[in-house]
Amino acid sequence: MAANRSPRASTAIVHAVLLVYTVIALFPIVLVLFNAFKSRKAIFSQPLSPPGPDTFSLIGFDTVLTRSDFGLYFGNSLTVTLATLFLVVFLGAMAAWALSEYSFKGNAVLALYLAVGIMIPIRLGTVSILRLIVSLDLINTLAALILVYTAMGLPLSIFILSEFMRQIPKELKDSARCDGVGEYRIFYRIILPLVRPALATVAVFTMVPIWNDLWFPLILAPGDGTRTITLGVQQFVGQYVTDWNAVLASLTLAIIPVLVLYAFFSRQLIAGLTQGAVKG
Amino acid sequence: MASTQAVVIPRSQIAGRRGRFPWHIIVFLAPATLIYTVFMVYPLLDSLRLSLFTRDEAGVESFAGLANYAALFFDPQWSDRFWNALGNNVLFFAVHMLVQNPIAIGLAALLALPNLRFTNTYRTLMFTPTLLSVVIIGFIWKLILSPTWGVAKSMLGTVGLGSLFAPWLGQEHSALITLALVSVWQWVGMPLLLTYAALLNIPDSLTEAARVDGAGQMTIFWRIKLPLIWPTIGMVTILTFVGNFNAFDLIYVAQGALAGPNFATDILGTFFYRTFFGFQLQLGDPTMGAAVATIMFLIILAGVMTYFYLVQRRLQRYEL
Numbered sequence: 001m002a003a004n005r006s007p008r009a010s011t012a013i014v015h016a017v018l019l020v021y022t023v024i025a026l027f028p029i030v031l032v033l034f035n036a037f038k039s040r041k042a043i044f045s046q047p048l049s050p051p052g053p054d055t056f057s058l059i060g061f062d063t064v065l066t067r068s069d070f071g072l073y074f075g076n077s078l079t080v081t082l083a084t085l086f087l088v089v090f091l092g093a094m095a096a097w098a099l100s101e102y103s104f105k106g107n108a109v110l111a112l113y114l115a116v117g118i119m120i121p122i123r124l125g126t127v128s129i130l131r132l133i134v135s136l137d138l139i140n141t142l143a144a145l146i147l148v149y150t151a152m153g154l155p156l157s158i159f160i161l162s163e164f165m166r167q168i169p170k171e172l173k174d175s176a177r178c179d180g181v182g183e184y185r186i187f188y189r190i191i192l193p194l195v196r197p198a199l200a201t202v203a204v205f206t207m208v209p210i211w212n213d214l215w216f217p218l219i220l221a222p223g224d225g226t227r228t229i230t231l232g233v234q235q236f237v238g239q240y241v242t243d244w245n246a247v248l249a250s251l252t253l254a255i256i257p258v259l260v261l262y263a264f265f266s267r268q269l270i271a272g273l274t275q276g277a278v279k280g
Numbered sequence: 281m282a283s284t285q286a287v288v289i290p291r292s293q294i295a296g297r298r299g300r301f302p303w304h305i306i307v308f309l310a311p312a313t314l315i316y317t318v319f320m321v322y323p324l325l326d327s328l329r330l331s332l333f334t335r336d337e338a339g340v341e342s343f344a345g346l347a348n349y350a351a352l353f354f355d356p357q358w359s360d361r362f363w364n365a366l367g368n369n370v371l372f373f374a375v376h377m378l379v380q381n382p383i384a385i386g387l388a389a390l391l392a393l394p395n396l397r398f399t400n401t402y403r404t405l406m407f408t409p410t411l412l413s414v415v416i417i418g419f420i421w422k423l424i425l426s427p428t429w430g431v432a433k434s435m436l437g438t439v440g441l442g443s444l445f446a447p448w449l450g451q452e453h454s455a456l457i458t459l460a461l462v463s464v465w466q467w468v469g470m471p472l473l474l475t476y477a478a479l480l481n482i483p484d485s486l487t488e489a490a491r492v493d494g495a496g497q498m499t500i501f502w503r504i505k506l507p508l509i510w511p512t513i514g515m516v517t518i519l520t521f522v523g524n525f526n527a528f529d530l531i532y533v534a535q536g537a538l539a540g541p542n543f544a545t546d547i548l549g550t551f552f553y554r555t556f557f558g559f560q561l562q563l564g565d566p567t568m569g570a571a572v573a574t575i576m577f578l579i580i581l582a583g584v585m586t587y588f589y590l591v592q593r594r595l596q597r598y599e600l
């Protein structure tokens with residue numbers, strides 16, 4: 001990009017660098033997707049080519065779907081993620097509203113108390129979390145995961161949402177109050193709809209780490225009926241290490257839903273992340 | 281931090297509600313505060329307490345002061361593994377700082393160049409690995425690097441470097457670096473997006489003057505843009521630090537709980553898991569596990585404090 005080079009040439013170099021890195025980022029994923037749809041022989045003889053008419057095979061998916069309960073794991077992940085998402089967004093918004101709107105003794109201290117959890121990983125409390133969950137008789141339940149993930153997601157949610165709620169013009173709230181609208185209705189009918197974009201940002205931040213988590217499913221809910229997709233894949237691959245078709249197919253089954261969602265929401269997701277960055 | 285904001289006095293208090301107990305504030309705050317306290321703050325504090333206890337054969341716990349820490353630091357039965365894991369973790373972090381963040385900043389600088397096309401497509405595609413589970417990423421790379429499959433070897437072969445290939449994950453001297461690089465490959469998207477956003481936020485007026493004076497893009501980046509995004513780089517550093525000293529999944533998935541070969545890839549996360557949960561012949565030891573967690577907690581806390589007190593204070597001087 002030196003000043004003496006022609007602009008067109010330097011633009012070409014920039015694109016070349018970016019393109020090379022894009023290939024590096026995508027290649028391993030594409031490789032797995034390709035080979036999941038090939039016969040065992042083709043996986044080893046021509047790993048780099050896409051599945052063709054001679055090499056196409058669904059044998060791996062057959063093994064995965066008959067030997068393990070992928071549908072159940074998927075449903076478990078979905079339940080845990082959606083329930084946590086609802087709690088983190090809704091309870092987080094309620095707390096953020098109280099912190100940003102009302103003046104009361106200890107407001108600043110409480111806000112700081114709730115913000116500390118942004119930086120400290122909840123994983124470090126696992127020994128006691130496990131005891132707590134056992135004593136509540138919640139071991140091997142999805143509820144255990146939902147509660148822990150909600151505690152994990154709330155600090156960031158409250159922090160981001162209270163930043164947004166501070167920007168809501170006073171006039172809106174005041175005119176509602178003059179009309180005698182109650183505090184709960186103001187929150188539910190006026191404030192929540194106004195911060196919808198921020199709620200989406202929070203949802204994104206919350207969703208990805210929960211869907212992908214291995215640690216808490218491994219420790220709190222390893223049972224067959226409560227396995228999440230991440231744990232399910234980990235256990236399945238561990239068991240079928242030598243069955244390359246099955247391994248590649250199970251990885252593909254775990255990747256595809258995420259990629260499909262990403263294809264639809266990548267714009268919002270990246271906007272949310274960069275917005276969060278600027279705010280932080 | 282949120283706490284530094286001025287508190288707004290709501291008009292509602294004036295409108296005839298004076299004297300009534302503000303139940304609504306409690307209702308808004310209670311659920312979140314309760315869940316957060318019970319499932320996050322209490323366990324973290326209780327872990328600190330547990331780390332001061334020890335457990336006898338019968339499973340009865342008794343107060344032991346700092347005995348667990350003494351064992352971790354000095355008793356060879358524990359300390360060998362502990363110092364090994366800590367050292368590996370420092371190396372793991374160093375690789376991220378030296379490889380991940382420079383690559384991310386470099387790519388972000390390119391993406392933020394004026395009048396560049398397809399930037400959205402590039403950053404969307406580059407971010408894809410970050411979105412996938414570490415479990416998936418770990419297995420994908422394990423397959424690719426596996427000598428059985430030979431994909432890595434044949435690819436190196438096509439560029440004439442086939443002889444360089446070795447079973448990197450199986451060798452003591454290369455396994456940790458290899459996994460650190462896999463982790464870099466996955467997480468590069470995060471610092472990339474953060475620095476990219478910071479670069480876009482720099483007002484054009486600042487770079488325009490330099491361009492008029494004939495400065496090239498390279499000079500503009502080093503002399504004007506980079507100094508302005510130091511706060512973001514500081515944030516990226518602390519996020520990387522917390523993430524690395526809390527990492528577990530990748531090592532566990534690729535090398536198992538024993539973090540082989542011969543503990544060469546053992547980091548604090550896997551050491552914590554083994555200590556607390558047990559593996560093969562060794563029984564789990566919750567109080568010793570709590571001590572390991574407490575040390576991780578203190579390391580992360582020290583990092584975060586350093587960030588807030590030193591970096592943040594110094595950076596404020598540069599703020600526009």
